[in-house]
Amino acid sequence: MPDYGHDLLFGAGIDSYSHQSSTVVRLAELADQTGVDLAAISDHPYHPAFLDTWTLLSYLAGRTTQIRLAASVHPIPLRQPAILARSAASLDILSGGRFELGLGAGAIWDGIEAMGGPRRSPGEAVDALEEAIEVIRGIWDVDTSGGVHVDGNHYQVRGARPGPRPSHNIGIWTGAYKPRMLRLTGRMADGWWPSLPALEEHGPITLAEGNATIDEAAIHAGRSPQDVRRLLNLGELLPVEQIAELALQDGISVFTVDARDPRAIHQLAKEISPAVKELVAKERAGR
Structure with missing residues (x-):
């Protein structure tokens, strides 16, 4: 597949176990200080061992x-x-434009x-997510007159005032x-974020x-494929050459x-990230 030409970013996936709350915060602070681009926190509200993700993101x-x-x-x-x-x-306003919205x-x-x-069937879940994205974009569009109106099967919004505008x-x-979710991503989303260990599953x-x-x-919806950034949760770190290949070929x-x-964060920020960026930049220049 083509190289979509986006700048490369590297993120730290940080577990949010409540009994390790001080460690969670220290790891996020270290990632920030060492130049990691993104802190990613899983969101499992039904899991009592985890801190609430929204509270944690706001604190971080x-x-x-x-x-x-x-x-x-x-x-x-x-x-x-x-x-x-x-x-x-x-949160985007309060953080100075540093928040991105992962949705499932x-x-x-x-x-x-x-x-x-x-409890939704697979088809209902995709339909509900599509309606949810329409609601979210409507709330963010402060130039909308007459309020936000979405009359869906799962979500009904009747004249909600839009705002605030994100930073x-x-x-x-x-x-x-799955195919329906992938097509929804191409039509409406800004990024695709699968997990490498889960792709085969x-x-x-x-x-x-x-x-x-x-x-x-994306093309069928009148968009460019480049409008959809491609992300990937690697799980464990891979060799530099393999990560560069994922950037250039996929x-x-x-x-x-x-x-x-801390060792994993230092390795990501000081070794893996600069080496991959150098390899990809060299290949792009050669093209």
Whole structure:
């Protein structure tokens, strides 16, 4: 697949176990200080061992100065989209434009239902996410007159006043694996954010196949494939050459890795990130 030409970013995926709260904060601060581009926090509201992701993201925004912040990813069945839109815009303003919005259709249905959320079929989950994105973009569009109106099967918004306006154009990055979700990503999202260990589990689907589906949907919707940034959760760190190959052949421009200790963050920031960026820049210049 083509290189979509985006600048390369590297992110630290940080576990948010409540019994290690001080470690969670220290790792995020270290990632910020060493030049890591993104701190990614998983969002599992049904899991009692984790800190609440929105509370943690807000706290980290006040303890950092440069690093971008995102959840990987918010399960939309437990995050009401109109409120989510205002929360995202507010955190983006307070952090100086450092927030991105990761969204998922939902997966752990027993946990979602136990927390009072709806249990949805795969088709319903995709439809609901599409409606949610429409609501979120409507809330962010402060130039809309007459309020936000979405009359969906899962979400109904009837004249909500838009605002606040985010500090920057927040990217909506979807965790997608199946064809309908991939097509939705191509039509409406700003980024595709799968996990490398999960790609085989969910299909199997390759990055090339996912990219092709997204590209086709984007073009059909009147967009450019370059409008959709490609992200990838690697899990564990891979060799520099392999990461560079993912950037050049599969168009990945944001790489997140599990960062459970300071050594992993230092390695990501001081060794892996600059080496991959140098290799990719050299290859791009040669082209």
